[in-house]
Structures are given as C-alpha cells and as structure tokens.
Amino acid sequence: MQPISDTQQRILDSARELIFSRSYADVGVAAICEHAGVKKGSFYHFFPSKRALTLAVLDTHFGDLKQNFIDKAFADDLPPLARLERFAEFAYQFQKQVMADTGHVLGCPFGNLATELSTQDEPIREKIHRIFAKLQTQIRHVLQDAQHAGELQNLNVAATAQAMLAYFEGVLLLAKNQNDPEVIRALLPAIAQIRITQR
Template structure:
C-alpha cells in the first residue's frame, strides 16, 4: 500500500488497523488500545482525528466500501459478460477475497457490513443506518446488473430487478454466515451457485418461461 510515505499517515494507519482488527474479530471485542498499537500511534492521536471509536469505524466503513466496489463489485458485475458469467465471477471474487483473508490471518471473517449489523444493529442506530446505506449501495450494483440482463433479454421482461437484488444480497449474506460457521471458504463455492436458481438463470440458455423441473436439479 502506501506505508512508504511519511505523510499524514496516522489517520490512514488507524483506518487500516481498525479494518484489519474489527473485520476479523468484532466491534466490541477490539479495543482502541489494540487499534492504536497496530497502527503504531498513541491513543491521543486517534481522538485527534476521530471523535469516538464509532466515528473511526464509520470512516473505516466508507473506505472499505470504496475498496470493495473497486476490487469486487465493478470487476465482476460490469462488462460484456452475460449475467450467468457475472454471477459466477461475483461468487469467485467473494471467495477469493475471503480465502485470501483466511489464508493470511487464519480467520474467515464473513461480510464486514453484515457482521456489524448483526453485532450492533439493535442497540447502535447510527452504526446500523450507516451499514444500511452501504448495503443498499451493494444492492444497487446487483440491481443494475440485473436490469442489464433484462434489457439484453437474458432475464424475463417482467423480472423485478429491485426485489431480486435484495434477494441476491440476502442469500449472499446467508452464505457468508454459513462460511463463517464452517470457517471454510469452500462453503462459498458450494452454496454460491444457488444464486443462479434464485435469479432464474439456472439453465444454460434462458427460455422465456420457467422450466418444469430444471430449477431444483441444477443447484449445488
């Protein structure tokens, strides 16, 4: 990354440290002292740049979302490929990301946004709404991908891209929970193809109407 430069680096170092630690563990389980230690910064500096631990995490989520869009969402969901290939690329990208973290840290962390919601969603409204904004943005990528599929005739014209994008996100969140239970990236590859069933592109070539029994057979 940019650790070579000596520039106003403490803020970035804090963001990186918070991301690495909270992502692989949890919001409550990681303290400010540990974040500062990892960042090589004293605690006073943390509260110079951020008004609270929550404020730091909020800024961390913004940066994380930008990275996630650039590394996963845009490369896999945009381009000339058909929608089936895009879904496959998306699953592969998620798997590659989680597997990389698992390889380097020993942890399979799951979805950082989903993690925060599940942990703090009930008692921290600010955090919850911030995460909701980011998840809506992720779903927006799905929706645009689906809409392109509809426009190209790869999906039925009556498909509800908005509703299907929400389901896409829901299943992906659930798959990441299951992968976290197993602590095994392979779970993502095992369950990911079910997205085809959910979205309705399970067959090799999409007919306008649903196949009588092909949907259930093509899973896993």
C-alpha cells in the first residue's frame, strides 16, 4: 500500500467526521471537499466516488477503534467476562467524550450506516458485515477463554457473540435516540450476562 498523502488523509478525516455526525446521504462530496480544504479534482484523484471513500473510511475508522479501544478492552489482563464489562465502560466513556465534543451521542459508525444503507448499497453493506464479523470474533475469543477457565459450559459461543454484538448495537442506538450517554452506562454492562445455550 502506498503511504497516504496529507490531502488524502484530510479527505478521509473530513468524511469520517461529517458522515459519523450526520449521515451518508446528507454529506456530499462538495461538503467533504470544503471541510477538508481540497478541490474536487483532487478528491477524484484519490477516490473515484463517495462510496469508495466511505469504504476506506470504514476500514480506517475500524482500525483506529480497534487499536485505541477494542484491543485494550479485550486484553487478557482481566478475567474474560470482566473484559466485556470493560468494553461496556470504554463505550460509555467514548460516547460521553463524543457528546462533549459534538453535542450529540453519535452512536456506532457501523450500525448507523448499516441501517441507512444495507438495502441500498451492497459493497457498503458487505464491508460493515465483515467489520461486525471481526467484532464478533473478538467477543467469541472472550467466551472461549471463559470456557477454557471452566465457565459457560453448554453455551452456543457463536450465537452468544452475535447476540452480544446485537445488544451493543441496540444500546448505542437507544443512547443516540435519547442523546444521552447515561443510557449506555445503565444498560451496556448487562452485555456480559447474555447467554444463548446449545440446544
């Protein structure tokens, strides 16, 4: 991969900020260019379309969240289920900071675009599906660690990891709708208690 130029980075950062705080449809290429301080010709030099840019934004956004937030939450210095509670706490702190910065709980950047675009844009739908699959894999490892420690026998690990991700997405959706990060603090720690058992 070529190193990312400063202009390309500014376009990525602007698109991430604008789309996360508003929506995909509400943010056009002109608004991204204006925010980034670049000309349209320069935009299209780097990205053939808003969709192509958004696919790149989803990758870099997930990479950043993984490095700064997800990997730390799931690090194995804590017992398995305590890692899920740390993930809940980090999500609360993160959305609280987002609210302080922007005036809004912005929710999950992947869940937001999943609901907006899954019927309308197949490449973006698939990209978000793959990102969700990565998150589920991290949760699955936590549950498997718990099983190796003798806990959670008889659990359907794959279904429970997916259920936990669903709960996470739903809590962030309600917190965004209420514009209140305290919803996350009240509800999300229960993520560690979700169980789908083997039939």
